[in-house]
Amino acid sequence: MIVKNTNRGWEIVTQTAHAFLAAQIADKLSENFKNEYWLETLLAVYNHETLETDFNSGSVLNNKGMPLDFRESKETETQTLKKIQTMVHTIIYRSSIVNALIVRHLKFLHPNIFKSNKANYGDIIDDVCTRFNIGKTLFEKMYGVLQFTDRLSLIICFDELPETNRKIEINDSLSENSVFVTNLNNKFIIEPWPFESNKISVYKECRVMKSASFNSENAFLKEYHNMKIETITYEFLEG
Template sequence: MIVNSKNEGWEIFSHSSHGLLAGKIAHELTDTYKNENWVATLAAIIEHDDRQLDFEEKNYLTEMGTPRDFLLEKRNTHEIIKRSKRLLSQANEKSCWIAMLIAHHLQFIYKEMRGENKTVSKFLKELEQTEKNYLQDLQITQQEVETIYQVMVFADRCSLILCQDEVPEKNREIEINTSIAGKTYWLSRKKSGNIQVRPWVFAKRKFHVTAEYKLLTQSSFSSNNEFQDKFENSPVKIKTWQFYE
């Protein structure tokens, strides 16, 4: 979960909602950056963070009983591998292209754990071999995958900035990342409230994207079950961002 503390309460985006927002952002890119297998690539971007929220597997409350943002979660090796395999298996049922990009993404996000945890290191080696098998089946090169993946990391990071409410005020900029075509991208909010990305990589001069979230006004919860009930039964809210060159 992505959790933001607001005056009204807890603003919560699921990772699936964040993934869908990333897909919407990627879809607005100029055709220059869309590969021949674009629909499957878009599906991988949308699904890359699925299978995160599971109240039976994890406690989503802090010791104070407040919703726990994903950045505050302690990484559990068993949970990481279990979720990753579940995500990869689901992707493979749909398309080996999607599974290839998911395998590449999993290696990217967990690579810093390679030297820290033998179990994760072994799993990463398995992912490397899995990706090589996909490359052979699809007859594409590692460099081609890396080029395609840069679109995913751009859209993913851009979506996270929006969902985490990290867009700075007063025309200040926040770095998205260095990704598409090897360029470094920056995001800012103008006085009008519009979102601007520099350099501009989108097909249209202006467009808007939306994401669903929940707003919980209760300050804390006595148990994970209570929180689950409140979260699942709260009305859906929609946040909109206007992008303008």
């Protein structure tokens, strides 16, 4: 889960909600980024957090009883490898192309594990590209959509959008050019603009936890499920 300490309490965004936000962003992209395998690409964006759903992966509290952001996880390489293996085996029954795209994303996130051949799933990508006649360039373009939307969604979920008159880079996964988001008088501008319409709006769902800490994961989950879901909308404009 994604955790932010606010003056109202702990803002919690699940990995599933983050993935859905990424899918919202992907759905609004220009037709130039969509091809005959667009459905598979969109499903890969939505399913790229397969194992992180509903608090079923790892601890939810740190040693002080506070909600644990996934970036604070202290997983060992063995635990990470086991998680990768479980994810790959879980999604293989959904779609070969979806599986290959998520394997590509796991390779990006955990390069050392893949380089050591402890998680050698390169044959999955090669097999899918061969069976569906997907060239390397096209496959990387499809993955670029996942990487871009994942990153912009995380920026939103981490509450890292730039302050007024500042800009930050999203990434360059959609093309050779980096995409930036700028805050101009509290209006978020994206350049170069990758979306079909000249203005888009997306939303994230979260819960705000009032307790400062919890004496058990069950106590955390009880309060979490009793809190109302909040919806926060974000609007982006063409530069």
